[in-house]
Amino acid sequence: MAEFQPFAKQLKIQYSLNVTDIEQVSSAHLHLGTEGQENPVVLNLFTSETPLDFRRETGMLEEGRNITASDLQGPLARKELSDSTTTAINGQMYVDVHTENHPEGEIRGRLIA
Numbered sequence: 001m002a003e004f005q006p007f008a009k010q011l012k013i014q015y016s017l018n019v020t021d022i023e024q025v026s027s028a029h030l031h032l033g034t035e036g037q038e039n040p041v042v043l044n045l046f047t048s049e050t051p052l053d054f055r056r057e058t059g060m061l062e063e064g065r066n067i068t069a070s071d072l073q074g075p076l077a078r079k080e081l082s083d084s085t086t087t088a089i090n091g092q093m094y095v096d097v098h099t100e101n102h103p104e105g106e107i108r109g110r111l112i113a
Contacts, residue, residue, distance in 0.1 A: 024100035
């Protein structure tokens with residue numbers, strides 16, 4: 001589960017990312033695009049040099065990190081956070097969790113408002 005909390009007046013977004021019953025997690029990203037296509041990464045949410053296992057329990061990959069406009073990459077680089085918030089609300093972003101066995105992404109979830 002990924003939760004994003006925008007703070008409009010502070011020009012930041014805070015997020016947390018939890019996973020359950022998944023092995024060898026190597027990274028997680030926020031992607032821009034539609035389902036069924038290879039889409040560009042717009043934000044790196046989590047990276048580990050040593051893949052992590054979360055067997056049957058919930059594991060916090062990342063918590064409390066603040067995202068600012070300077071963290072955005074790909075097609076959202078040099079854009080305002082308000083642009084990315086609008087894109088997410090319109091259902092054009094998703095979180096993809098990558099594992100050693102599925103480097104292209106093992107689980108994916110679309111952001112919804």
